[in-house]
Amino acid sequence: MIPFDKIPKRQTAILYHGRQIDYGELLANSQPYQKRLKSIKESVIFLPMKQEPETIYKLVACIRANKIFVPIPENDPILKAETLKKEFSSAVLWLNDFIYFKTELPEIQLPKDTLFIGFTSGTTGERKGFVRDKESWLQSFANFQSVTTFAPKPYVTCLTPLHYSLGLYVLLQTLSSGQTYLLDVTTLTDLLVMPDVLNHCQVFSVPTVLNDQLSAIENVQKQCLSIILSGEVVSINQRKQLFEQFPNAQVLTFYGSSETSFIAYNAVPYPSDNCVGTLFPQVTISITETDQAIGEIRVTSPMTFQGYLKNGRFYQASATIATGDMGWYDQQLFYLGRKDDRINRKGEKYFPATLEKRLIESLYIKDAVVYGYPDAKLGQGIAADIIWVGRSLSLDELNQFLKKDVYRKGKLDKYQSVADIQYNDSGKKCKKR
Structure with missing residues (x-):
């Protein structure tokens, strides 16, 4: 159990638009939500994580009631819950009221003391939940x-x-x-x-x-x-x-x-x-x-x-x-x-992350993502999507810049200029497959 009770009640837990919510108030405000959870038998709660105190009260209530929460975006929570319900025999979406979901799946035996399940597609597009206990x-x-x-x-x-x-x-x-x-x-x-x-x-x-x-x-x-x-x-x-x-x-x-x-x-x-x-x-x-x-x-x-x-x-x-x-x-x-992500170019192994780091050290590049693509002669070629600052560089200029670094050798076979680069939930670049 997260030790909320051991913290002095007068200590400020949350600042929100000038309002100070102390730990005593946090626990007191979570109690009505905890009582509401007693009315449901489902152990899994889909919880939209809106940036407001009520979300924190619900979160604390889930923890104190030993419910497993699944954090989801605040936008389109019903649509997200409809997608994730396929992982569970039953679950509840907690909005103003409870919305119940049931499937034909058998009940899953999750580890004892499970705190929450976070879902991510990582860089592969395959949905998976990582299970964390307290x-x-x-x-x-x-x-x-x-x-x-x-x-x-x-x-x-x-x-x-x-x-x-x-x-x-x-x-x-x-x-x-x-x-x-x-x-x-x-x-x-x-x-x-x-x-x-x-x-x-x-x-x-x-x-x-x-x-x-x-x-x-x-x-x-x-x-x-x-x-x-x-x-x-x-x-x-x-x-x-x-x-x-x-x-x-x-x-x-x-x-x-x-x-x-x-x-x-x-x-x-x-x-x-x-x-x-x-x-x-x-x-x-x-x-x-x-x-x-x-x-x-x-x-x-x-x-x-x-x-x-x-x-x-x-x-x-x-x-x-x-x-x-x-x-x-x-x-x-x-x-x-x-x-x-390793690229095998003519038998040489290249790591996109090291090439990206080198490219971003150029004064002309704001951001870049490097990835491999099939090539009949090379096995794999090396490509980059680049966001420029000021003027763009030619392919030869880019490779001359990469060549100067003796520790992170690499060569681009082609590139394209882009307006933005996609990142996943953890802040990592989404690689092309």
Whole structure:
């Protein structure tokens, strides 16, 4: 059970449009919702994660009533529930009233103490639910805050929606630790009008969201807020832009996934190439070596998930999680890219993530996504979709730029200019298949 009762009742849990909701009020307001849950026998609750206090009351009620919640977007919740109901024998969508769903599926035996099930299509388009129990997330909260680099600050917010893995995690970690969650802060601009908060705040985000919001801020900000990023690797140019606009900010990054929670972290302003940092406490790494100590990253820790829910069946996870990420370990962890994304061009293996990072270091490129395509002579060719800043470069100019980096060799066979690039819920680029 998340220890809401152990936090002083007068301590502020949520700030929302100037209103302070303390932990006592949070628990008191959740009690009527908890009583409503007693009237239903279904164990699975589809919960639209609207950015408002009522959502938090319902969330706390689900946890205290031992109901398994499934966070879904606030837009078109009935349509989303209709899609997800196919995974369960029965479930309830919680709007103003309960909407019941039943199917012909047999009842699924989920792990004891399951907290929630988050659904994601990842980069493959295959829907799957990752099952998390309370204990693994309590371990995640404790391990995260045991690292002095991430020392808690009084105020916390997240710039991604609450139904995303990161947004949900940050909200529950904040409430479990007695900090104050800024529920109405969804942009950096929102935060800049709160001078009493800025120097005492942790801001969680993914790089793409943060970059978009930085572009909307014109003046240099001298505040000392902590910015904590996950998802895609942060390029050198992105880091430079961030420090130019927030020179006194503490910028921290962590590497992990919905299945593994936290794996490694970096507190260095400009880390070594491909380095995702130091392992979190109680995390053990093994590398399935394939070539020169580079291989798939496997993780063992008390923070890993319980398994996948796919097509109405639960598949238990092993004690060691194969991440699907490629890298190596040498006192610190280094990440190259996704195993399934590797491009085999004339027998040479290339990782799109490393090529993307190099391309984004160009002053002329705002963002890029690299992917392979079938080619009769090469086996696979290397292509890129590119968003330009100012003028565009020719293919020869791009390859000359890539050639200058002796550590991240690569070559583009073709590219196209695009207006935007699609990202998934975790902030990672959607690769073309």
